[in-house]
Amino acid sequence: MAQARLARREHLTGWAFIAPALILLGLFMIYPIIWSLWMSFQVGKGMNFSFGGLANIERLTKDPVFLRALGNTFTFFIIQVPIMITLALLFAVALNDSTLRFRGLFRTAIFLPCVTSLIAYSTIFKSMFATDGVVNQALMAVHIIGSPIGWFTDPFWAKVVIIIAITWRWTGYNMIFYLAALQNIDRSIYEAARIDGVPAWARFRYLTIPMLKPVILFTTVISTIGTLQLFDEVYNFTAGNGGPSDSTLTLSLYIYNLTFKFMPSFGYSATVSWVIVVLVAILSFIQFLIARDRRTS
Amino acid sequence: MSSVTLKGVRKSYGSLEVIKGVDLEIESKAFVVFVGPSGCGKSTLLRMIAGLEHITAGELEIGGRQMNDVDPSKRGIAMVFQSYALYPHMTVRENMGFALRFAGVAKEQIARQVDEAARILALEPLLDRVPKELSGGQRQRVAIGRAIVRKPEVFLFDEPLSNLDAELRVHMRIEIARLHKELKTTMVYVTHDQVEAMTLADTIVVLRDGVIEQVGKPLELYEDPANLFVAGFIGSPKMNLMAGVVTASGNGTVTVELIHQGKARLALPLTGAAPAVGSAVTIGVRPEHFGPAGAGGAEMSLNIDVAEHLGATSYIYANTRSGEQIIIEHEQSRLQGDQESITVSIDPARAYLFDDKGQRLR
Numbered sequence: 001m002a003q004a005r006l007a008r009r010e011h012l013t014g015w016a017f018i019a020p021a022l023i024l025l026g027l028f029m030i031y032p033i034i035w036s037l038w039m040s041f042q043v044g045k046g047m048n049f050s051f052g053g054l055a056n057i058e059r060l061t062k063d064p065v066f067l068r069a070l071g072n073t074f075t076f077f078i079i080q081v082p083i084m085i086t087l088a089l090l091f092a093v094a095l096n097d098s099t100l101r102f103r104g105l106f107r108t109a110i111f112l113p114c115v116t117s118l119i120a121y122s123t124i125f126k127s128m129f130a131t132d133g134v135v136n137q138a139l140m141a142v143h144i145i146g147s148p149i150g151w152f153t154d155p156f157w158a159k160v161v162i163i164i165a166i167t168w169r170w171t172g173y174n175m176i177f178y179l180a181a182l183q184n185i186d187r188s189i190y191e192a193a194r195i196d197g198v199p200a201w202a203r204f205r206y207l208t209i210p211m212l213k214p215v216i217l218f219t220t221v222i223s224t225i226g227t228l229q230l231f232d233e234v235y236n237f238t239a240g241n242g243g244p245s246d247s248t249l250t251l252s253l254y255i256y257n258l259t260f261k262f263m264p265s266f267g268y269s270a271t272v273s274w275v276i277v278v279l280v281a282i283l284s285f286i287q288f289l290i291a292r293d294r295r296t297s
Numbered sequence: 298m299s300s301v302t303l304k305g306v307r308k309s310y311g312s313l314e315v316i317k318g319v320d321l322e323i324e325s326k327a328f329v330v331f332v333g334p335s336g337c338g339k340s341t342l343l344r345m346i347a348g349l350e351h352i353t354a355g356e357l358e359i360g361g362r363q364m365n366d367v368d369p370s371k372r373g374i375a376m377v378f379q380s381y382a383l384y385p386h387m388t389v390r391e392n393m394g395f396a397l398r399f400a401g402v403a404k405e406q407i408a409r410q411v412d413e414a415a416r417i418l419a420l421e422p423l424l425d426r427v428p429k430e431l432s433g434g435q436r437q438r439v440a441i442g443r444a445i446v447r448k449p450e451v452f453l454f455d456e457p458l459s460n461l462d463a464e465l466r467v468h469m470r471i472e473i474a475r476l477h478k479e480l481k482t483t484m485v486y487v488t489h490d491q492v493e494a495m496t497l498a499d500t501i502v503v504l505r506d507g508v509i510e511q512v513g514k515p516l517e518l519y520e521d522p523a524n525l526f527v528a529g530f531i532g533s534p535k536m537n538l539m540a541g542v543v544t545a546s547g548n549g550t551v552t553v554e555l556i557h558q559g560k561a562r563l564a565l566p567l568t569g570a571a572p573a574v575g576s577a578v579t580i581g582v583r584p585e586h587f588g589p590a591g592a593g594g595a596e597m598s599l600n601i602d603v604a605e606h607l608g609a610t611s612y613i614y615a616n617t618r619s620g621e622q623i624i625i626e627h628e629q630s631r632l633q634g635d636q637e638s639i640t641v642s643i644d645p646a647r648a649y650l651f652d653d654k655g656q657r658l659r
Contacts, residue, residue, distance in 0.1 A: 186380050186382060188378040188379075188380050188382035189382045189383075189384065191347075191349050191376075191378070191382065192376065192378060192382040192440075192443070193384075193395075193396070194349070194369050194370065195347055195348070195349070195369045195370060195374065195375065195376050196370065196375070196395070196396030196443070196447060197370030197371075197396055197399055197400055198370075198395065198396050198399050199399055202399055206384075206395070207384060210386040211385065211386060213386075
């Protein structure tokens, strides 16, 4: 009896401790998520909406701007994530070399972009990639190009700038995960391989990469989620319109525009946000499937 | 099979010198053990032979060839690490065969060599497991197997048994000894455990602070230590070291008074130069070399502190009146009831004499 009462009291104390966090989470996370799911079945403009069933999903399939945004987001994801992951891995291995001088300096320099103010770096990128900016001038000075590239006016190059920018910003962040993982690998594994005559490229390919596999999977999933939600750079570089002619419009930016810029269509924009959720779930699942250890399966 | 020769080998990290000129000749097919306390440079010396550490000065030859600047993989060596250093994502079979793929060995040949090594080490049932599915002893056998498949001229072991529990350590020690008999390869083995050194080695190299203190066969080191350090390091429990002062010398004997032992006197035979009368010396007596009271030589009466009964023998931890601790191995396994004191004698023929610099006087 007394024991049951004690257990009950302990339970109550436990719940009391987590209650503040739980209430806040419920109010600002769980409730809006459920609300947005309900919203995604509503049609109508502004606050004037009614239940529309699957009408929003039907609208998605016929909305050329949505399809454009989806295509752009996929382009960013498919090109940028592999480039960034590879770069981060190479930097991490290079900066893990104990004989390298100024390691700390290089590590900081590569990590710094992800803690830099977004507005400051966007402004500098915009000026660097302006038609008469330093990038065009440098490329022309070394005769790689004959006339300036319209970085923000050409649909192709606009995408390239976005990819360069997010790669610059997030490579160092991913590198830190690899560096931490590399430092956890027993050094004598590499020494054993060296003594046994395993060449450097094979040590990287057959030892480092497989041993980093869990971390590579983790960073890939995180980067995939980040890229599917890409908003900041596009909004800042293109004054919020995803131009030129929607060529850099992403799903997140489209949601923002649907909600706050156009005649508000809350139901439809909620549907688009749920598209991102479903995509993240599917892509993460595929990545886990690919990375699964064949031996344990 | 290859010999290994070190000539005036030195190693410095900046201004810190850790190996201070080592000369050593390791014969082909020998089993040589480097032993010493931690920080004595034994692992560094092994890693220099392996090529994992650069040799600051001096010469290294393996099989008569100068190897100072030769890549580790071309020195004809294989190394077994304390942490096993297995590739965690590969099976036992892949672990053992991995390096051979890059040596241009044909697939069937690799399979044959792996199978042979697995047979020698009784690893056949484990070939398709990954390291995390193996016990510590099995992992170390795989690491040894990975070394065997390369058919090296010289095996290097860096504290291979330190991560194993006591029982397994004894078992693996015997396996390594058997392996040496079977493969007849030169083996260089580093350990801080003097029991491993005594049981495995043909030759023991005792190191301290980057300098060789003594090289010799296990029993030579035990019976005839060259200095105080080796005398104290080899043997378990440790040799008892007692402060003394020379009171007389001449005619092939030197008489020493034991300062803390109630001025007991001991006349020791000496063939070399005798220390001056009045100089400080150290007398060493191994725990098993004390005789019963009345057996001749110097007698000491001691207070018993603790007695450990191990069955066949007992270790008695006793104190002199001035507080010096003496360990006595007592073959009659039982003392009389709650005996509080004991009188033992020191046979001069079994006592070791060291001068004030710790060098042995014979």
